Amino acid sequence: MKYKCIIFDCDGVLVDSESISNATLVDMAKSIGVLIELDFAMTHFLGKSLQFCFDYIESLASQKLPDTFEEEFRERTFEAFRTQMQPIPGVHELLSKINIDVCVASNGPAEKIRLNLTTTKLIDRFEGNIFSAYDINSWKPNPELYLHAAKSMGYSVEECVVIEDSLAGVTAAKAGGFDVFGYTNKHNKDQFNGIDIPVFNDMKNLYLLLSKQ
Structure with a gap:
């Protein structure tokens, strides 16, 4: 990878x-x-x-x-x-296989992010690496949140990949120069039409996509 x-x-x-x-x-x-x-x-x-x-x-x-x-x-x-609250199916298994740094960057307030990750037993993987748009007063589709997250983690844009499920998030990542993969479901599956990004509908497929990079 x-x-x-x-x-x-x-x-x-x-x-x-x-x-x-x-x-x-x-x-x-x-x-x-x-x-x-x-x-x-x-x-x-x-x-x-x-x-x-x-x-x-x-x-x-x-x-x-x-x-x-x-x-x-x-x-x-x-x-x-x-x-x-439930975790996205397969996300625990995905994270158990990933041995590089991970973080979360969300339009939501940090309190909400931390609550949701705690409820779904994901907090241990992300504690200390949680970035909220409210902290910098800039929300997706602006790219600043992703740029802030990458810089805070100590990596260049080229060393990071963004995982998104919304057009606003994909737009933000692409505007920042990031590679981005789109997670599709029945509500958003048409939003990525015409956008040249890899898409997946199962966390197992995401792991395969990442492994090929």
């Missing part, structure tokens, strides 16, 4: 949090009269900042979002994360 460091996105790549977050957004949007289908949210909110999601909901509402909207969202999702 030519890489010395793997930079993982968190939500949808390491932990299966997207369905929890988006179901909460859909339910809270409904409470203020905005009807959004869950499948739509899973596709269109994927990889976007929370502020983007809030702005979208507010644009469809006949009112501004309540001042407590974000606080309620955090409380509801964090409670669900503690009780419902």
Whole structure:
């Protein structure tokens, strides 16, 4: 393998949090009269900042979002994360085979990343190597988060590969000059059409892809 460091996105790549977050957004949007289908949210909110999601909901509402909207969202999702969060299938097995440095770089706040990794028993592999967009006030699709993660880990862009499941994340990685592999599922499988990156739909396939580099 030519890489010395793997930079993982968190939500949808390491932990299966997207369905929890988006179901909460859909339910809270409904409470203020905005009807959004869950499948739509899973596709269109994927990889976007929370502020983007809030702005979208507010644009469809006949009112501004309540001042407590974000606080309620955090409380509801964090409670669900503690009780419902599962790792992405095969990710533990993948990490057990990888003997180079790994880190996680996510649009989410560090508290959320750490909670989700702890709940799914992944925290030991990533503790100390957690990078949040909130720490640098720059969110994907801007490339700064991935550049910050690589620099903090002590590696050049060329020595790293990014693992992503969203168009925003892939865009960020490519803008930073990184190699990037796309993890596909039923909600995002069409987002990478026309983008020249390796894609995979199973962590076993990711290991094979990495081994060939």
